[in-house]
Amino acid sequence: MTGVVPAATPAAENGPEHVSEPTAYDAILLASFGGPEGQDDVIPFLRNVTRGRGIPDERLEEVAHHYRAFGGVSPINDQNRELKAALEAELERRGIDLPVIWGNRNWDPYLADALRDAAGAGHRKLIAIATSAYSSYSSCRQYREDFAMALDATGLDGTLQIDKVRQFFDHPGFVQPFIDGVRDGLDEVQRAVPGIDLATEVRLLFATHSIPSTDAAKSGPDFRGFGEGGAYAAQHLAVAEVVAAESGRGVPWELVYQSRSGPPSQPWLEPDINDRIEELAKDGVRAVVIVPIGFVSDHMEVKWDLDTEAVETAGEHGMIAVRVPTPGTHAAYVSGLVDLVLERRDGIPAAERPAVTSLGPWYDVCRPGCCENVRLGFKPAVAGLAP
Template identity: 50%
Template sequence: MSTDQPAPLEPTLSPYDAILLYSFGGPNKPEDVVPFLRNVTVGKGIPDSRLEEVGEHYYGFGGKSPINEQNLALKAALETELDRRGITTPIVWGNRNWEPYTTDALDQLAELGAKRAVMLVTSAYGSYSGCRQYREDMALVQRERVDIDADGNLTPQGIEFDKVRPYFNHPGFVDATYHAVTEAILELEGSSTSEQPRTHLAFVTHSVPDAMEQGSALHHPASYSEQHLALAEELISRIAAQTGRELDWSLSYCSRSGPPHQPWLEPDINDHLEELADQGVTDVVIAPIGFISDHMEVAYDLDTEALATCEKLELNAVRADTVGTRPQFVAGLVDLLLERAVIARGEHVEPAATTQVPALHHTCPANCCLQRAGQSTGIPTVAGQ
């Protein structure tokens, strides 16, 4: 495990001439919802009637996912931080499943004259859906983009991309998450009506199929769930060190979307809240450490469904913020971009990591987080993985 305070990196992103902020995407209006879900589930043969059912989550919010505005806010925050450090490398935003699509981002990068760009994905964890699928989709789009010369020869238009490593254990993400969680604990305890409250810290992330969990361990020192557990243990340790308190805690999951016969990571947050109430827990902080912003999984699955479960169970509950555009997180992302640039220049850098799990690799092996043949990921409502 490397130090929490690495030496400052040289403020240059050379050899990169652009940054791609690469996200999942989401609908902007009601008529976008089903076409967006078609994109998400392409090749799975899911009828529009089923997509309309899933789309109810979006229709309840006016047919608009919060993720696009949140990505624009993150892009602006990154530009401000880059400017503060004297770095002028431009940032382009693109999505896998909605406008601006990957190809739109590539058009914009081409207009900028970019030849080699660094890719920053809006998912903090190493897994198929959080890392490899972005690389696969980019490769697919790149293969379809060619120039035809006067003789009819095809020449790839491709821009070379290097991806920033998963950052669940980078100091910037850990620090921002710690502050969000401790603020929620203070808010919860200020609102508790129990004479002897039993406070529980319920960490939550997006569920994935068990097969994807197993694949995430390929070439990683920790699987998808173990990465979350490592962050949770680090946060609990910090809270104990700062306050002298050792809180009860757990990791549960939300947003399961696969067929009933397919095993996914459990327990579901709503089932888990019922278990906690049965155990005598009175006060709960719901901490969505698996998400970097308050997109649909947070807005619906937690703020709507999970908090309604808490109300039914008479649990005093507060939902912690995601890291969003907190300064520690944004500064940490720029540090990660600089770290990746050092590696691209062939220079040595000690990757910064703040959990018992070391920093994951920047350059993914060929079969890292490999998707198993025939593995279905269901109909994700995911908006930021």
């Protein structure tokens, strides 16, 4: 029987929600966004990010100043080097012989080069980990489209098979670092302001990247009926609720957004974190603990939009701001990513897979029409059912 999922392994090619047939993978494909590594890289990198949108360099330079403030170097590449090394160490510790091959969507090392390296080493079955935990166009489907484009560009379609681990927003390995971080963050607030009333003078702000409202509404499969914010908002809210319950000490919490772009006429998810901090200051809140729950590492949106802009906004209003660490190379996170690979290698049934919210475990093979970009339409994508 001919499979219906492009470039999938035999266990996934007919599109089960959860794959329960073991698969002998040859290598792990670590896929990330990429970032510039010097001032001369910044504009070419931003051209890659915005390709096809016709944005002139003058407008790109308005965004470039975030990178220029850090010497033109995005922290994301070094973070991925560290994550790759940590994954390799964890695999070696467990006696698992799976090489890790790293490729980016927007900067060197590119995905196409990673696929050529994989094929050159004799690998044929890859299991991909994308450095993004949630469901949306940019955090899941676009990676799947880029895998398809890289297979086409390299002529390796029909030679390489690429599966992808499930979105891991509610895997305990991803969530535990935030639980630890909130606990430590509240301790820091109480040391800085002895006697502060946690219930009235402190807020937990769970921060994630804003996306266009139309993309949010299309995130996740339609049949789940997540409503206006789609699976993207629902997943973040569910995880934030777990983290707050585990370590929030009764502190009120809310989900806020950051890093919006695009024309002002286009609705994006709100509220913006800076706007919300201003409002909270007026309500007598004295401290905020910022939890970057939408991010796996301290890349530019964290270092600039949170550590620079949001912290400055809090300071301007006389508030203390503590930013919780991202998972990075936290032992639980690294171990959890390996566990996600082993789910697929060993064909672990869905009922035996860990998930800390009622929304998961998420799908191994994306459902039809999942995470559509309504402006661009559907493009060929691997690791999911068409369209």
